Amino acid sequence: MFWLLAFLAYLLGSLSFAILLSRLTGSPDPRGSGSGNAGATNMLRLAGKKLAILTLIGDLCKGLIPVLIANGVGLDPRQQAWIGLCAVIGHLFPLYFRFRGGKGVATAAGVLLGLYLPAALLAIAAWLLTFYLTRTSSLAALIATPLTLPLLAWQEPQVLMPMTLLTLLIVWRHRGNLRDLFAGRERHF
Template sequence: MFWLVIAYLLGSVSFAVLISHLRHLPDPRKLGSGNPGASNMLRLGNRSLALATLAGDLGKGVLAIALARYADLTLQQQGWIGLAAVCGHILPIFHRLQGGKGVATAAGVMLMLCWPAALIAALAWGLTFYWQRIASLASLLASLTLPPALAWLAPALLLPVTLMVLLILLRHRLNIGRLLAGVENRFRP
């Protein structure tokens, strides 16, 4: 329980909000898509701050699993720790439960838990984004690659990671509606 709380609190640190505050910029939850994540930071026009946000959000997923390994938790327990970090990112206690979509933090978690599955998801993200230029679609398809990959590569992670994917899908429900309506935002080259 202790490590779940630590992972949730770690996940609750919103790097988009923190970086915006430190740079005296507007709160990213009030601009663009309203999402405090790397895509919205990029949409707001600052590539270096988007990369810093991505690195921070990935890093907290990596750190949560590194701490779980340090505590000598089993692989499945590490999966639950990763889920807690993603929950913290999506519903951060430090930011009135107004968090991001969880994709970058989940990527950091997966890099540590099962890097081959993370590589498959990253490839799916990259190909989808290159094809459609829609970050939400790329994120959704990348997330959906994880359960089948883990069923093959690391079955012990299947339950916690499937719940993580379902949470990410739920967080993208408005994006899914816009995708189905054909009006989701595209990044322009």
């Protein structure tokens, strides 16, 4: 059951709501416009609030649904976390879109929502506060995601390994943003 759910989570994660919504509405492909990222922030820049919110909800659900299903069939939290990680990997490297996906932040938030609500709330609060203070989405993501690891280590230690890998993947996907942040060139809202 674990391997089947992990595979299905990857396939679900591979659905890119930013790309699908842009195609349905005739908006520019987010991978070729704006920041080049297939995620909610770039959709906000390219297509407006409505499509950005729909992208955010879709990407969040891609992480949440597989974890809830894994929980529902009785898999332990560690297995649920690995399944959630597969959904994030699908978002980062989508099978359906030539492995060119987003940065995984909203999908990771969905995984956290399913695994441990206090960690998800901490990440969301940290993201919102950082974004409010800096108007920089990438910096907010880079602060919010690793911030949850100590709480998970303390309250849910069995999920620490997959969530650490998830965090490292998100940081790696933001490496260009890190370069721009250090050089003072990162985009602000």
